[in-house]
Amino acid sequence: MDSASRSNRQLRRALCYSNNAGKGQARSPSVIVIGAGMAGVAAARALHDASFKVVLLESRDRVGGRVHTDYSFGFPVDLGASWLHGVCQENPLAPVISRLGLPLYRTSGDNSVLYDHDLESYALFDMDGNQVPQELVTKVGEAFESILKETDKVREEHDEDMSIQRAISIVFDRRPELRFFEHVSSSLPGISLQRKLLDLLKLVLTCRLEGLAHKVLQWYLCRMEGWFAADAETISLKSWDKEELLPGGHGLMVRGYLPVINTLAKGLDIRLGHRVTKITRHYIGVKVTVEGGKTFVADAVVVAVPLGVLKARTIKFEPRLPDWKEAAIDDLGVGIENKIIMHFDKVFWPNVEFLGVVSDTSYGCSYFLNLHKATGHCVLVYMPAGQLARDIEKMSDEAAANFAFTQLKKILPDASSPIQYLVSHWGTDANSLGSYSYDTVGKSHDLYERLRIPVDNLFFAGEATSMSYPGSVHGAFSTGLMAAEDCRMRVLERYGELDLFQPVMGEETPISVPFLISRL
Numbered sequence: 471m472d473s474a475s476r477s478n479r480q481l482r483r484a485l486c487y488s489n490n491a492g493k494g495q496a497r498s499p500s501v502i503v504i505g506a507g508m509a510g511v512a513a514a515r516a517l518h519d520a521s522f523k524v525v526l527l528e529s530r531d532r533v534g535g536r537v538h539t540d541y542s543f544g545f546p547v548d549l550g551a552s553w554l555h556g557v558c559q560e561n562p563l564a565p566v567i568s569r570l571g572l573p574l575y576r577t578s579g580d581n582s583v584l585y586d587h588d589l590e591s592y593a594l595f596d597m598d599g600n601q602v603p604q605e606l607v608t609k610v611g612e613a614f615e616s617i618l619k620e621t622d623k624v625r626e627e628h629d630e631d632m633s634i635q636r637a638i639s640i641v642f643d644r645r646p647e648l649r650f651f652e653h654v655s656s657s658l659p660g661i662s663l664q665r666k667l668l669d670l671l672k673l674v675l676t677c678r679l680e681g682l683a684h685k686v687l688q689w690y691l692c693r694m695e696g697w698f699a700a701d702a703e704t705i706s707l708k709s710w711d712k713e714e715l716l717p718g719g720h721g722l723m724v725r726g727y728l729p730v731i732n733t734l735a736k737g738l739d740i741r742l743g744h745r746v747t748k749i750t751r752h753y754i755g756v757k758v759t760v761e762g763g764k765t766f767v768a769d770a771v772v773v774a775v776p777l778g779v780l781k782a783r784t785i786k787f788e789p790r791l792p793d794w795k796e797a798a799i800d801d802l803g804v805g806i807e808n809k810i811i812m813h814f815d816k817v818f819w820p821n822v823e824f825l826g827v828v829s830d831t832s833y834g835c836s837y838f839l840n841l842h843k844a845t846g847h848c849v850l851v852y853m854p855a856g857q858l859a860r861d862i863e864k865m866s867d868e869a870a871a872n873f874a875f876t877q878l879k880k881i882l883p884d885a886s887s888p889i890q891y892l893v894s895h896w897g898t899d900a901n902s903l904g905s906y907s908y909d910t911v912g913k914s915h916d917l918y919e920r921l922r923i924p925v926d927n928l929f930f931a932g933e934a935t936s937m938s939y940p941g942s943v944h945g946a947f948s949t950g951l952m953a954a955e956d957c958r959m960r961v962l963e964r965y966g967e968l969d970l971f972q973p974v975m976g977e978e979t980p981i982s983v984p985f986l987i988s989r990l
């Protein structure tokens with residue numbers, strides 16, 4: 471007997487044993503889900519509800535993954551995801567959020583990836599603490615949208631992909647007037663030309679338009695980089711807008727995201743502190759090894775660990791994953807965004823949702839989310855992304871919090887020091903190794919789908935396997951359901967017992983419960 475059939479036999483015995491199947495007893499199909507983030511929990515929940523025997527292995531000592539609500543301030547704050555992108559009933563998370571009665575604070579009704587905040591909710595400042603006139607903030611925001619529309623033409627003309635940064639500079643070379651003067655005047659409809667020119671002159675005189683407008687533009691670029699957690703010179707022109715945007719705008723989870731995870735995770739067999747190191751697949755089943763050598767066997771596995779972890783090859787696949795799968799893992803980008811959450815004893819900042827610092831480069835720009843507007847707590851959240859996030863992550867937590875506070879002091883010199891702070895490390899945390907995926911220059915958007923496609927009895931889930939909603943919580947959730955359904959079909963087809971089990975995405979009529987949306 472060769473070693474493959476010997477180990478198949480051992481695995482079959484282990485499967486029977488692990489599933490408690492006595493003589494004549496029908497054995498439940500079994501699955502191991504790896505990673506208790508939104509995708510893994512969704513997959514485990516669905517398979518559990520479909521009568522599978524499910525074990526969920528999680529390396530951390532908590533569930534949620536990149537959903538991480540912290541309560542150490544005495545109230546919930548999210549170190550990872552905090553917005554529901556697409557506040558609408560079509561959002562796959564809508565039923566659970568609505569039924570739990572979790573309130574949302576809508577920061578924007580706009581569905582664009584650029585504005586998860588309405589333009590009028592920003593207060594921007596230069597490095598000397600002078601506030602940028604609101605009219606200029608709005609106008610440059612509109613100009614930025616026009617510039618991005620112009621990059622569409624660049625995309626159509628070039629077969630080769632390029633970075634969004636490069637495309638913007640081509641637009642400027644071709645249409646220098648887009649450096650604001652024409653835009654500002656032509657975007658005031660219904661006003662006579664003379665009046666427009668007068669308005670423009672006033673703007674130029676009051677705020678040294680060109681220099682300041684350039685800085686505001688860099689700030690918008692910095693916000694866009696935040697959306698992708700990556701620098702503009704690495705973001706693909708061909709694919710940056712390929713994700714699907716659900717309607718309804720963007721809503722902050724006022725009480726944090728964790729209640730959603732906890733609800734889905736209720737009653738599941740979750741093993742915390744179980745870091746998977748090896749996945750061995752056989753025709754009849756899969757063996758999973760965790761740190762310390764303990765093993766688990768099942769009919770199938772759902773791999774729901776982050777793309778960063780797959781890239782680092784800290785989980786060994788035996789036999790190796792096929793080349794096309796390894797290439798997808800290598801080629802898809804993973805960016806970094808972090809949060810430095812500062813708790814103050816009083817509010818000393820303006821009553822807007824976003825405070826921004828403008829600068830000559832997007833790297834020098836920064837922004838703070840004002841949680842006081844949404845939650846009533848005296849909290850500002852500093853959110854660096856891309857290279858800036860990478861640089862700050864090299865600092866100690868104290869130095870990182872000081873850095874954020876120094877930025878704040880530049881715009882609000884009378885700022886008082888935070889009484890508490892929290893710092894995330896999504897880029898270096900071995901359990902994430904990045905914040906979320908994005909399309910890099912020259913690589914196809916299909917990579918998300920390639921990452922999702924199963925390999926035998928290995929199923930893949932997670933935000934980076936979502937073609938439609940990458941980098942999001944609802945995207946992770948829907949890939950968990952998809953992986954569960956694929957797994958259910960494959961395993962049950964083999965047993966010929968399809969009709970014995972509930973479908974993963976049950977056929978009950980969904981009850982539509984409205985969201986609780988506020989804006990103070």
Ligand SMILES: Cc1cc2nc3c(=O)[nH]c(=O)nc-3n(C[C@H](O)[C@H](O)[C@H](O)COP(=O)(O)OP(=O)(O)OC[C@H]3O[C@@H](n4cnc5c(N)ncnc54)[C@H](O)[C@@H]3O)c2cc1C
Nearest residue numbers: 505507508509529535536551552553746932933942943946
């Ligand atoms: C700072 C930040 C802000 C964000 N903001 C938003 C937002 O506002 N809205 C939004 O929709 N999305 C946001 N996102 C993205 C969103 O958080 C993710 O897309 C989503 O939570 C990913 O879920 P997941 O299940 O794919 O992965 P994860 O949540 O990362 O889950 C993977 C799990 O696998 C575990 N794991 C890793 N290695 C192993 C191993 N070897 N063995 C066992 N377990 C392992 C991890 O510990 C983790 O629990 C944000 C992300 C970050 C970092």
